[in-house]
Amino acid sequence: MTMTDDPTKATTDNTRVPDPIHAPGAVMPPLGECALLLDIDGTLLDMAPTPREVWVPPELATALGRLLQLTNGALALVSGRSLNDIDLIFAPMQFPAVGGHGAEMRLTPENESVAAHAPPLDKELKRRLAAIAKLSPGILLEDKGYSLALHYRLAPHAEQAIYDAVSAIRADLPNAPIEVLPGKFVCEIKHSGFTKATGVIELMTHAPFTGRRPVFIGDDVTDETVFAIMPGMNGLAFSVGRHAQGVAGHFGEPNDVRAWLSQLVKNSKSIG
Known part of the structure; x- marks a missing residue:
């Protein structure tokens, strides 16, 4: 069964995804x-x-x-x-x-x-990564325990320098079990796996x-x-x-x- 086109007049178990989502024909399962x-x-x-x-x-x-x-x-x-x-x-x-x-x-x-079986980042590795925040005012350091994030929304000009510095550290430690996650004005380094x-x-x-x-x-x-x-x-x-x-x-x-x-x-x- 299907429901009416107006999502506010639903009468069946399935809920057609309403605007503003751009998903023609997508149907939500019952909650x-x-x-x-x-x-x-x-x-x-x-x-x-x-x-x-x-x-x-x-x-x-x-x-x-x-x-x-x-x-x-x-x-x-x-x-x-x-x-x-x-x-x-x-x-x-x-x-x-x-x-x-x-x-x-x-x-x-x-x-x-x-x-969830996730070891914290090595302390020495964290120390080296944290030092990247000194590259420019406006870079914010966030230590999450399992990862370390370098936010540069207040210093967008520093993006390339941040990633270059992270790459240099990874080159020094090729066997370190870490992964770099690029995000919206953030570079996050976490334990892989x-x-x-x-x-x-x-x-x-x-x-x-x-x-x-x-x-x-x-x-x-x-x-x-x-x-x-x-x-x-x-x-x-x-x-x-x-x-x-x-x-x-x-x-x-x-x-x-x-x-x-x-x-x-x-x-x-x-x-x-």
């Missing part, structure tokens, strides 16, 4: 059968000059809380941020989450976070996520590993700000994602 997996920066939240300056609109927190209930707990934030940082941003609310690009995981809001995709795969083996169809929304290069695994998991992937390869559709900006999530809540009320 009780899907797992909502959501990146944070650049997807749920607008980018800010520094990671600490992001703002969570009250209506977003409300929608996420309601969707957590409607999915019976199968909603998770999937981020490069640490779980502690995620909790600070969304306080006082807590959500299931995959943090640190798959290094950490929390299955329910009440559970303690657990490491785990990604957002490995975190999502692990997450989906645990209740209440197991057996559900994942629906993932992300915006950055680091989200592409998750885009790539969605077809094999019978899932849907949507990108933000660009039409990434392999996704079912895309949103223009985070505000569109927030409006869509609010619409899902409204749809559930009209169906119920």
Whole structure:
């Protein structure tokens, strides 16, 4: 069965993805059968000059809380941020989450976070990488434990110098098990062997996520590993700000994602 073209007049279990998503014909599984997996920066939240300056609109927190209930707990934030940082941003609310690009995981809001087999970066390596922040004023250093991020939104002219310095360190340590993740005005260096995709795969083996169809929304290069695994998991992937390869559709900006999530809540009320 299909529903009417107007998503606010839904009368069946399936919810056709409404505007502003660019996904003609894409059909959401029922909320009780899907797992909502959501990146944070650049997807749920607008980018800010520094990671600490992001703002969570009250209506977003409300929608996420309601969707957590409607999915019976199968909603998770999937981020490069640490779980502690995620909790600070969304306080006082807590959500299931995959943090640190798959290094950490929390299955329910009440559970303690657990490491997903991810060793922290070597201290000496961190020290050398941290020194790169001295290349220019405006480069912000963020130590996540499992990774180290160099943010240059306030110093965009330093991009090439940052990557050159990271490459030089990697050349000195060719056997170091590290991976460089380019992002939006950020260069992140993490231990290899785990990604957002490995975190999502692990997450989906645990209740209440197991057996559900994942629906993932992300915006950055680091989200592409998750885009790539969605077809094999019978899932849907949507990108933000660009039409990434392999996704079912895309949103223009985070505000569109927030409006869509609010619409899902409204749809559930009209169906119920």
